Amino acid sequence: MVSTFSPLLQSRHISHPIPGPRSRQLQEQRNGEVSSAFGAALPVFIDRAEGGILQDVDGNRIIDFASGIAVTSVGATNAFVQAKVAAQLDRFTHTCFMVTEYEGFTEVCRWLNAHTPGTFDKRTALFSTGAEAVENAIKIARSATGRPNVLVFDEGYHGRSLLTMAMTAKENPYKLGFGPFPEQIFRAPNAAPLRWPGGPENAASEALAAVEAILAENGPESFAAMVIEPIQGEGGFLVPAEGFLAGLRKIADAHGIVFVIDEIQAGMGRTGTLFASEHDGVEADLIVTAKALGGGLPLSAVTGRTRLMNAVRPGGLGGTYAGNPLACAAALGVFEAFEDGSLLANAATIETVVRAHLEPLLDSVAVVAEVRGRGAMLAIEFADPITLEPRADIAKAVAAACHAAGVLVLVCGTYGNVIRLLPPLVIGIELLEDGLRVLTAAIEQQAAEASRALQDAAAA
Missing domain, CATH: 3.90.1150.10 (Aspartate Aminotransferase, domain 1)
Known part of the structure; x- marks a missing residue:
C-alpha cells in the first residue's frame, strides 16, 4: 500500500492552544x-x-x-498491517465465519496456538472485543467444569458488558448506576506490594492465603474459573508481588479451577515479551487477548487447552463479527511486525x-x-x-x-x-x-x- 501522505514529522509542535x-x-x-x-x-x-x-x-x-x-x-x-488489510479489502469485507469460512481466521488461531505460553495442545476462538472474549472464557470454563462461580481480584478490570462489569472492581465510572449485576462473582485481594497491610514482603503469601480462605468458605468445587490480569491495567498498572501468579496457578490446579489470564492490555509485546505472564513463568489454561492483537481493528481471542476449548457444544460460541476478515488480516500484519x-x-x-x-x-x-x-x-x-x-x-x-x-x-x-x-x-x-x-x-x-x-x- 502506497501512502498519499508525506511522512508525519516525529516532533512535538503546538500550532494553537490545545484544544485548537x-x-x-x-x-x-x-x-x-x-x-x-x-x-x-x-x-x-x-x-x-x-x-x-x-x-x-x-x-x-x-x-x-x-x-x-x-x-x-x-x-x-504500520506498513505490515496496512498492506494486509488493503489486500483483504480488495477481496471481501465480511461473510461471517459461522456462515462461510475464510483462511485468515484459521491463520490467526494458528499463530496464537503456537505463540501463547504453554506447549500443550491448544485451540482458539476469535471474537471482536475484549469484554466479549472475557465473557466467552467464562462460558468455556463453566461448560468444561459444570461449575458456576468465578473468582476475580481487587483492582481488576475486565470490560463494560454486564458480566464483565460484575468482574471489574472499580465502581465509578464503570459500574455506577448499571446494576443489578450477574451473581456468582467472588473477589479476592490482589498482591499489590505498595499498600499491602502486612508489608510488601508478605504480599504474595498473605494474598494467597486469603484466596484459599475465600475458596474454602464458598466451596472450591463450585468455582469454574479464576481470572486475573498479569499486570492490572485500569486498576493502576499494578505488578503483583513475586510468586503470586505462580501460587494462583498451584491453587487452581489443586481445586480443578480453570486459570484464566487476561492479557488484553498487557499482552502482544507491550511488556517486552509477547505475553506479560511470561515474566512470571506462568501458563494459563485459557489466555484472553485483544487490543493490540488487531493493530487498530476490533479483534479478540480466547486461546487454551483443547479439552476446554472443545468442551462447548458446536454452535455454542460465535458472533456475527467474530474474527472479521479485515481484523484477521490486520492481526496477521501485527504478527509479521513482531517477527524480527x-x-x-x-x-x-x-x-x-x-x-x-x-x-x-x-x-x-x-x-x-x-x-x-x-x-x-x-x-x-x-x-x-x-x-x-x-x-x-x-x-x-x-x-x-x-x-x-x-x-x-x-x-x-x-x-x-x-x-x-x-x-x-x-x-x-x-x-x-x-x-x-x-x-x-x-x-x-x-x-x-x-x-x-x-x-x-x-x-x-
Missing part, C-alpha cells in the same frame, strides 16, 4: 450528536497518526503516550529510558509514591508520603499540564491517582525523551504548587 479552534468547533458538533456518556481524555480531533505522533485538525503534533489504550502498539499506520524481534527490544529500551527519567523523582518529589510496570507499560503513582492517601488531584493536574504542552498521557487507578504510559513500541527515543521531559517538569511543578497550597492553608 477546529477541535473546539468539532467538539460542539459532537456534543449535539453523541451521547454525553462517552468521555474523552483529551478533547482534540485527530487528523493523522504515525509513529509516536498524533496530529490534530489544528496542526498540533502531540506525543502519543496512550496508543489508543494499548491498541496501536505497532503504530497507528525489534519491537520487543524497543519495549525494553522504552522501559530503561522511562525509568531513568521517572525513578529519580522518588527521592526528589515527596508525592511520588511508586514507579512501576514492565516494558512499555509503566506508571507513576501519587500519594501522601506518610499515609499513602491517594493524590488524584496531582495526577489530574499533571495530565492537564502534559496535554496543554502536547503530550498525551492517561490517568488510571482505582483512586484516579496514577499516570500511565503506553507509548507505541515504534516511538523514537528522541521523541520519547521529549515527552518525558514534559512529564517530569509537570510533576515537579504540580507537586511544588500543591506543597505551597498546603503551607498556605496551614499558615492561615
Whole structure:
C-alpha cells in the first residue's frame, strides 16, 4: 500500500492552544450528536497518526503516550498491517465465519496456538472485543467444569458488558448506576506490594492465603474459573508481588479451577515479551487477548487447552463479527511486525529510558509514591508520603499540564491517582525523551504548587 501522505514529522509542535479552534468547533458538533456518556481524555480531533505522533485538525503534533489504550502498539499506520488489510479489502469485507469460512481466521488461531505460553495442545476462538472474549472464557470454563462461580481480584478490570462489569472492581465510572449485576462473582485481594497491610514482603503469601480462605468458605468445587490480569491495567498498572501468579496457578490446579489470564492490555509485546505472564513463568489454561492483537481493528481471542476449548457444544460460541476478515488480516500484519524481534527490544529500551527519567523523582518529589510496570507499560503513582492517601488531584493536574504542552498521557487507578504510559513500541527515543521531559517538569511543578497550597492553608 502506497501512502498519499508525506511522512508525519516525529516532533512535538503546538500550532494553537490545545484544544485548537477546529477541535473546539468539532467538539460542539459532537456534543449535539453523541451521547454525553462517552468521555474523552483529551478533547482534540485527530487528523493523522504515525509513529509516536498524533496530529490534530489544528496542526498540533502531540506525543502519543496512550496508543489508543494499548491498541496501536505497532503504530497507528504500520506498513505490515496496512498492506494486509488493503489486500483483504480488495477481496471481501465480511461473510461471517459461522456462515462461510475464510483462511485468515484459521491463520490467526494458528499463530496464537503456537505463540501463547504453554506447549500443550491448544485451540482458539476469535471474537471482536475484549469484554466479549472475557465473557466467552467464562462460558468455556463453566461448560468444561459444570461449575458456576468465578473468582476475580481487587483492582481488576475486565470490560463494560454486564458480566464483565460484575468482574471489574472499580465502581465509578464503570459500574455506577448499571446494576443489578450477574451473581456468582467472588473477589479476592490482589498482591499489590505498595499498600499491602502486612508489608510488601508478605504480599504474595498473605494474598494467597486469603484466596484459599475465600475458596474454602464458598466451596472450591463450585468455582469454574479464576481470572486475573498479569499486570492490572485500569486498576493502576499494578505488578503483583513475586510468586503470586505462580501460587494462583498451584491453587487452581489443586481445586480443578480453570486459570484464566487476561492479557488484553498487557499482552502482544507491550511488556517486552509477547505475553506479560511470561515474566512470571506462568501458563494459563485459557489466555484472553485483544487490543493490540488487531493493530487498530476490533479483534479478540480466547486461546487454551483443547479439552476446554472443545468442551462447548458446536454452535455454542460465535458472533456475527467474530474474527472479521479485515481484523484477521490486520492481526496477521501485527504478527509479521513482531517477527524480527525489534519491537520487543524497543519495549525494553522504552522501559530503561522511562525509568531513568521517572525513578529519580522518588527521592526528589515527596508525592511520588511508586514507579512501576514492565516494558512499555509503566506508571507513576501519587500519594501522601506518610499515609499513602491517594493524590488524584496531582495526577489530574499533571495530565492537564502534559496535554496543554502536547503530550498525551492517561490517568488510571482505582483512586484516579496514577499516570500511565503506553507509548507505541515504534516511538523514537528522541521523541520519547521529549515527552518525558514534559512529564517530569509537570510533576515537579504540580507537586511544588500543591506543597505551597498546603503551607498556605496551614499558615492561615
